[in-house]
Amino acid sequence: MTASWSPEDLRRLDSVGELEIAVERSDGSLRGWVPIWVVCTGGQAYVRTWYRRDTGWFGHALRSRRARIRVPRLEADVAIDDIGDGSPQVTADVDAAYRAKYGRAGAGSMVTPTAAAATLRLDRR
Template identity: 55%
Template sequence: MTELWTPDDLQRIASADELQIAPRRTDGTLRRWVPIWVVCVDEQVYVRTWYRRNTGWFAHVLDSHRACVRVPGLQTDVSVEHVGTGSERLRADVDTAYRTKYARYGTSTVDQMVAPEAAATTLLLAREQDRLS
């Protein structure tokens, strides 16, 4: 079951330079943590990979649709939905968020994250509801 990101969650994620993601294996254990760029758009959290591979963190989250993410002050389980480029508006909004947040890295670096190949890898991270023991 998913829940909405809180304003505090979104602020922590938006202010973090990178988010760390660890895909979940089928037995629920975590794979290794991988740092990735992250943006928030319309109270949702999105990540992309600049180069799609059939191995590594991206392939593992596509297989399981589950991961754990962390930024300073927050660690939570997420469900992962591959949204690709989505609608034209979503694509433009996510591209703009990447350009704005990561502009300091220079145009050539950011252009890789907003290229059609990278946009096609867009993933929506939805916070999973905390489970009580």
């Protein structure tokens, strides 16, 4: 079951450069913490990788669909929804959020079609 992010949670997520994500194993234990850029738009939190792959934190996230995230003053269990081939409007909104937060140069590799296909929505559990 998922819950909505509170406005305060979204502000916390959006105020940091990176969150840390630990993907859940099948036995419920957590893998190691990995730093990843995060953006918020439309009341949702999103992360991406540069390219879609079956390895590393991203591959584990695709298989598990569950993780824990943390930023200062917030630690939460999340459900992971793969929305990479989703709505063109959501893709445009997430691209815009990456550009606004990380700057055109910093976000460059995160707003390509390849990166957009590797977009995950984090839903609070």
